[in-house]
Amino acid sequence: xxxxxxxxxxxxxxxxxxxxxxxxxxxxxxxxxxxxxxxxxxxxxxxxxxxxxxxxxxxxxxxxxxxxxxxxxxxxxxxxxxxxxxxxxxxxxxxxxxxxxxxxxxxxxxxxxxxxxxxxxxxxxxxxxxxxxxxxxxxxxxxxxxxxxxxxxxxxxxxxxxxxxxxxxxxxxxxxx
Amino acid sequence: xxxxxxxxxxxxxxxxxxxxxxxxxxxxxxxxxxxxxxxxxxxxxxxxxxxxxxxxxxxxxxxxxxxxxxxxxxxxxxxxxxxxxxxxxxxxxxxxxxxxxxxxxxxxxxxxxxxxxxxxxxxxxxxxxxxxxxxxxxxxxxxxxxxxxxxxxxxxxxxxxxxxxxxxxxxxxxxxx
DNA sequence: CCCTTTTCACCTAGGTGGTAAGAT
DNA sequence: ATCTTACCACCTAGGTGAAAAGGG
Numbered sequence: 001x002x003x004x005x006x007x008x009x010x011x012x013x014x015x016x017x018x019x020x021x022x023x024x025x026x027x028x029x030x031x032x033x034x035x036x037x038x039x040x041x042x043x044x045x046x047x048x049x050x051x052x053x054x055x056x057x058x059x060x061x062x063x064x065x066x067x068x069x070x071x072x073x074x075x076x077x078x079x080x081x082x083x084x085x086x087x088x089x090x091x092x093x094x095x096x097x098x099x100x101x102x103x104x105x106x107x108x109x110x111x112x113x114x115x116x117x118x119x120x121x122x123x124x125x126x127x128x129x130x131x132x133x134x135x136x137x138x139x140x141x142x143x144x145x146x147x148x149x150x151x152x153x154x155x156x157x158x159x160x161x162x163x164x165x166x167x168x169x170x171x172x173x174x175x176x177x
Numbered sequence: 178x179x180x181x182x183x184x185x186x187x188x189x190x191x192x193x194x195x196x197x198x199x200x201x202x203x204x205x206x207x208x209x210x211x212x213x214x215x216x217x218x219x220x221x222x223x224x225x226x227x228x229x230x231x232x233x234x235x236x237x238x239x240x241x242x243x244x245x246x247x248x249x250x251x252x253x254x255x256x257x258x259x260x261x262x263x264x265x266x267x268x269x270x271x272x273x274x275x276x277x278x279x280x281x282x283x284x285x286x287x288x289x290x291x292x293x294x295x296x297x298x299x300x301x302x303x304x305x306x307x308x309x310x311x312x313x314x315x316x317x318x319x320x321x322x323x324x325x326x327x328x329x330x331x332x333x334x335x336x337x338x339x340x341x342x343x344x345x346x347x348x349x350x351x352x353x354x
Numbered sequence: 355c356c357c358t359t360t361t362c363a364c365c366t367a368g369g370t371g372g373t374a375a376g377a378t
Numbered sequence: 379a380t381c382t383t384a385c386c387a388c389c390t391a392g393g394t395g396a397a398a399a400g401g402g
Contacts, residue, residue: 003369036380085382098381143382144371151371160369163388180393213356262358275357320358321395328395337393340364 008078015068020111022064030101037146054095065111096141106132185255192245197288199241203233207278214323231272242288273318283309
């Protein structure tokens with residue numbers, strides 16, 4: 001039950017100001033492989049065929065619906081989306097397999113009044129959708145960091161990890177009285 | 178910018194299971210008077226004419242819309258509604274005058290798809306509404322408690338005031354080493 | 355004099371990576 | 379051997395009344 005960090009953030013231009021839109025996020029497998037990390041060469045290696053994926057869940061940005069006007073002015077930030085490796089998850093979190101590679105996707109839909117979009121009532125192929133994919137957001141899911149640069153990035157950038165930053169990590173011996 | 182405590186909590190019966198409803202709260206003046214507290218007799222006294230009230234703001238329960246089915250099963254709790262005495266408030270909080278008496282009201286509406294209810298677009302006299310008033314919830318707004326029983330009720334009941342409960346209020350002298 | 359605002363220690367609630375223990 | 383889970387200290391974020399300071 002972890003948040004996704006860094007956070008997916010998107011902005012939009014060219015929308016109809018008074019149209020209402022939903023902004024959704026899902027995460028799909030990049031390939032059919034499982035990976036392992038080779039420490040001695042600091043790189044990911046293919047380690048076999050993928051485990052069967054859980055059905056992709058749609059995360060509806062909680063501030064949806066947005067008007068086109070709102071989306072022109074503000075960045076939509078998915079900081080609260082939560083990930084889990086628990087296939088039985090009952091909290092609507094996005095279910096991923098550890099040691100597999102994933103692509104986040106952002107979907108923009110025309111808001112259908114009276115229908116709260118869910119994984120089962122949305123037709124992703126409908127023309128009501130636009131799907132945006134940024135290949136630079138591909139990531140490998142893990143239960144423990146394999147790469148110290150990732151750990152450093154998170155500690156340096158995530159406010160909740162402030163306690164692990166260098167200047168806070170003095171030992172008692174290092175501290176002034 | 179304070180929460181309302183104790184919290185207004187309501188439950189419903191007899192609704193249409195698949196109809197969607199909004200549950201709203203507002204707070205209206207009980208009378209046209211201002212009050213002061215007489216410590217020596219432990220009671221409120223009329224202290225003149227009321228100050229002009231700010232327009233009553235509607236607080237839409239953030240889990241709205243609910244289905245009739247949901248409202249049959251769960252209690253709706255207004256724990257997050259916030260009160261202020263700042264007439265210029267820009268955060269949509271409910272604006273009250275200190276030392277005045279108020280009646281909370283709960284409104285049930287048929288959810289009109291595509292219209293997020295606000296103070297200005299809702300006609301409180303429309304037949305789409307039902308308004309529920311519980312006279313036992315009348316209260317007097319203050320900036321500082323006038324009555325030690327109120328202070329005790331809040332400290333004993335509000336989880337955030339746990340630090341002021343008797344067993345936690347030992348002095349250093351009373352503590353074990 | 356009476357009421358309001360500000361600041362504070364002390365809570366709830368929950369997001370961090372480290373570490374040790376557990377699982378396969 | 380490799381990956382996962384449970385627990386921990388340490389944070390962010392924000393809700394409490396007490397007490398002191400502010401204001402008309």
